[in-house]
Amino acid sequence: MPEYSIGLDLGGTNLRAAAIERGGTMLDKISGETDFKGGRDAVLGDIAATIAKLRDKHGAGGLAGIGVGVPGFIRVKEGLITGSNNLAILENVPVRDELSRRLGTRVILENDANAAALGEKWIGAGRHVDDLVLLTLGTGIGGGIISGGRIVRGSVGMAGEFGHISVVVNGNPCGCGNQGCLEKHASASAVTAMAKLMRLGDGLSSKDVYDLAKTVGDAGDKARHIWKVVGESLGLMMAMLINTFNFPLYLLSGGMLPAWELFEPHMTRVAKERSFTFRATLTETRIAQATLGNEAGLFGAAYLPWIEA
């Protein structure tokens, strides 16, 4: 029986779990919705039942442990979610110990974006390096940092909140209280808002703006301008990260990735202009696409039992 581990991605509305063997092969994946209105005990029961389903199928004997990726502030030592927009019902509940008790195996909690960065390091685009930064570009922007093969977690797992760093000092206001956050200038939501400001249409998705940018004419020019703003905003962020870390690899993932060809040239140009470390021939720096998509968090969560003491 191969040694395997179970990774869990605990979103605000759904729940995904995968059994992954030591070499990185995903043996099985299940997903389902969880009724977060059902009360704490029901939610914990749903989570434990999902994990038990995988464990019973693949055998309790080979199970190395369970990693759980959660959005929000976590206290790793105590095994608690201490703040979360989407999982308020599980705040300050002993989630780790409760799952561990119900399942009879070791459980590790981790911030979901950090887990995704670890997944890319383990088995994705970062498997050949020990140090990387991951940015996830979706409706929001998050990320994670891997240094020396391990997650840079921060006190409560909130390291890597790149989406709320200002790239435009007097930029768009953000719900976080800041202004000009990367998330307000380079996420899918930002693309939609810019399309509206450019009078390209009210209900355009970032995919629509991508398609428009492929067309000739005024609307196409405007759409390309939007991707230029996205790219330049990301370039500023990349320069900042490269100057901060001097790591060999910076990965982008998320729903915006298909537009890579439209924003990448602007991103790379600005990052080069603004980071002498990026331009230095004495150190190698790459910005690249992540390869695990939305399964990165599952892989990273599953990897945790093998690397955490």
Add this chain to the structure above:
Amino acid sequence: MPEYSIGLDLGGTNLRAAAIERGGTMLDKISGETDFKGGRDAVLGDIAATIAKLRDKHGAGGLAGIGVGVPGFIRVKEGLITGSNNLAILENVPVRDELSRRLGTRVILENDANAAALGEKWIGAGRHVDDLVLLTLGTGIGGGIISGGRIVRGSVGMAGEFGHISVVVNGNPCGCGNQGCLEKHASASAVTAMAKLMRLGDGLSSKDVYDLAKTVGDAGDKARHIWKVVGESLGLMMAMLINTFNFPLYLLSGGMLPAWELFEPHMTRVAKERSFTFRATLTETRIAQATLGNEAGLFGAAYLPWIEA
């Protein structure tokens, strides 16, 4: 005989070395100028002789090793300085192995700003935490990152180049090729330049501008405005760092530190406005003054032999 180690700070014009015992007490410190025009062999000879002087005085038996802090790009594995504005003469020379051979003991090279951050973590303002960021505010701005008690080095020791991150997108041009670098808006040189732009005087040092800011009247107002710009620029940087790391401690050191009272309120206000992590009560974040001054690098360099495998 107590176990001790020797830390070296290799500047562009001078050379400082200290013998420091395992508990962190500095036993001895010597400094001198080195003639970097004397050729490679002469320079290596001067360095080895300085170290030998301390070793002979304190005994070869108790010497745990030697740590050397150097400004510039280093290849830690190879023990090379691979790029440096001030130490071009030692570039791509096997400095580590050559010193090790001459002295008969283990030598570790490290970037000087990284060593300073490690010093503060070991025995300075960061001794109670495992994770911190240090910014050094002098004529330039540098820094280092400690995560899990260890240096985040980057590929060639250039992690922590905070001085060249943009805080003003269309800001002052910088020799690094970027614009609006923190160093051009919040260093001692920036204070001098702003004083000139404010027509406060041509040859004013940052200390002069500090003194002026203590006076009543128009010149005092202008000087206080300069410290406001310094503080707000640092606040932007701090928000960025806090959002990136979620560490408990961010330290400032360097020649600008005496002006703390003038820039700190602006820095803290902007950092709070721009970082929800800083405002979050669920995680503790402190910005504080470093305590080791320009000896931090000596302490950090000396600490290296005890923590590097």
